[in-house]
Amino acid sequence: xxxxxxxxxxxxxxxLKDLYGxxxxxxxxxxxxxxxxxxxxQPTEGQFWNANxxxxxxxxxxxxxxxTGNKPILEWKVK
Numbered sequence: 001x002x003x004x005x006x007x008x009x010x011x012x013x014x015x016l017k018d019l020y021g022x023x024x025x026x027x028x029x030x031x032x033x034x035x036x037x038x039x040x041x042q043p044t045e046g047q048f049w050n051a052n053x054x055x056x057x058x059x060x061x062x063x064x065x066x067x068t069g070n071k072p073i074l075e076w077k078v079k
Contacts, residue, residue: 005043 010016015038020031028036064070 001046001048003041003043003046005041005045007039007041010038010040 013032016036017031019038020028020036024036
């Protein structure tokens with residue numbers, strides 16, 4: 001899966017407190033550490049490669065797409 005989008009840094013304490021877990025103590029000085037931030041991504045486009053037909057068939061489809069310049073059928077986009 002590949003996702004493209006616009007990212008922004010969030011520093012609101014309510015967001016950081018909601019995302020904070022005890023295991024984060026290995027990197028931060030607690031929930032109020034001023035060095036903590038979160039990254040928010042708003043997706044604009046994505047691709048999902050479904051391997052229902054097996055890895056060999058997926059590789060074949062990717063190869064055909066690379067040669068022809070046509071996008072593979074198994075793709076989704078967020079608008």
